[in-house]
Amino acid sequence: MAASLACSFFFDAEPVAEPGMPAQDACALCAKQLARDSDVFMYRGDTPFCSEDCRDHQMRLDARQAAARRQRHFSSATASGRGHRESREVHVAS
Numbered sequence: 001m002a003a004s005l006a007c008s009f010f011f012d013a014e015p016v017a018e019p020g021m022p023a024q025d026a027c028a029l030c031a032k033q034l035a036r037d038s039d040v041f042m043y044r045g046d047t048p049f050c051s052e053d054c055r056d057h058q059m060r061l062d063a064r065q066a067a068a069r070r071q072r073h074f075s076s077a078t079a080s081g082r083g084h085r086e087s088r089e090v091h092v093a094s
Contacts, residue, residue, distance in 0.1 A: 029054040 024040075026033055027050035034040055040048045041055040049055035 024048055027051075027054050029058050 024034070024046070026048075028043075028047045029049060032050045034048060034050055038050075041050070041052055042048060043055050043058060047058075049058065
């Protein structure tokens with residue numbers, strides 16, 4: 001009996017979330033509790049969302065943040081001259 005109790009405890013245990021990872025029991029965007037019998041919409045591996053709308057909204061936010069990072073990187077590269085290419089005319093003897 002003790003062995004079956006230990007096995008059921010092992011399989012029924014909820015996994016402990018890693019630090020920095022979203023909890024699997026609430027939507028990562030709106031924090032709505034996720035019911036065990038409802039659909040869960042995942043994004044970027046293990047980030048749960050309560051609906052396609054919340055997941056799509058997060059995807060749009062991520063795309064905007066990535067575009068802003070690219071713009072900042074491009075702006076800093078051109079300001080320092082790293083992103084600027086000089087064009088030179090090369091004469092080839094024929």
